[in-house]
Amino acid sequence: MSTLELVTIDEERAVRGFLLREARLLDEDRWDEWLLTVSERIHYWMPGIENRRREDERGAFSAEHMALFDDGFRELQRRVARFKQPSAWAENPPTRNVHLVSNIEVYAGENAGEYRVYSCFVNIRSRGLDEQYQIAGRREDVLCREGEGLKLLRRQILIPNATLPCKNINTFL
Template sequence: MLDIARPFSDFTRYADADTERQVTRFLYAEARTLDREAYEEWLDRFIDKDIRYWMPDMETRRRDDRRGAFCYGEAAYFDDSWDELHVRVKRYNEPSAWADNPATRHAHLISNIEVFETDDPQLVAVCSAFTNVRNRNETDQDIIHGRREDVLRRHGDGFKLSRRRIFIVQNVLLSKNLNTFL
């Protein structure tokens, strides 16, 4: 369940409406926090200490190629623990992080949310899709679309993100950088 290299199996049991509403609010609140570039807060409020945060490069391969589009252990944009995410956040906190000073204007749009029960009552499996828009300076704009497979763990009344697999639709990243989290 928490193995970052393992794809979501076919979840069939949708979570109840209350859980779904809670999860949806969690994801929207997370997105709004990222929009504000409040990265330290994002780590504290939304990210579990046991987080595995992975975004592989997406290769173009023949349909009959068993490797498929991505392969755990090969090139990736992110393959982070909490400490590694924190290194990235520390850079954002520096005034000399020039790719973010002046500030980038962000819109993290989340949709296609589906929430499933898992065999562990503490964990829910969440599929979602995203559109990430970053705009800087005058006309510099980058848009990335993709899908996520999240595992959220119950913490008190709410949740924290334990695992996230991010699959963008781009083969060549059509941007000079990726100065946000997805």
């Protein structure tokens, strides 16, 4: 494992602000604005879990196993377009979301202008009168400087559940 290089306080503050703004945009269903915070080179990956013995070096999360999401920018655009369709029955009435982000650690990335970011999240979703689901996990992100601001270049989403604790994932984590 390589050593993690700390960043300046201003860089850390900018990254934290990026993550908090991202959560607010998603909570407010401002998906088009959220897409503007995503690099067109994005890799958005949420692997499934495979229960393995401790001595198995592959671990629980593996690129060999099924992924719940393995998306690029076009797939994210398609999901946003689907969320906005009045005929999308899974989003009519719309899901109400709260995205919480915590335990944020910010380090210098592999390339200049990149940041390696570790965080934990909780997504609370409610729909109708009594449907409520929670998904919690951790994320490993790479943010990069593009133009005047930061953009999400890579996101790896790791949840502890071998089976999803909800019917679907009608949001971004």
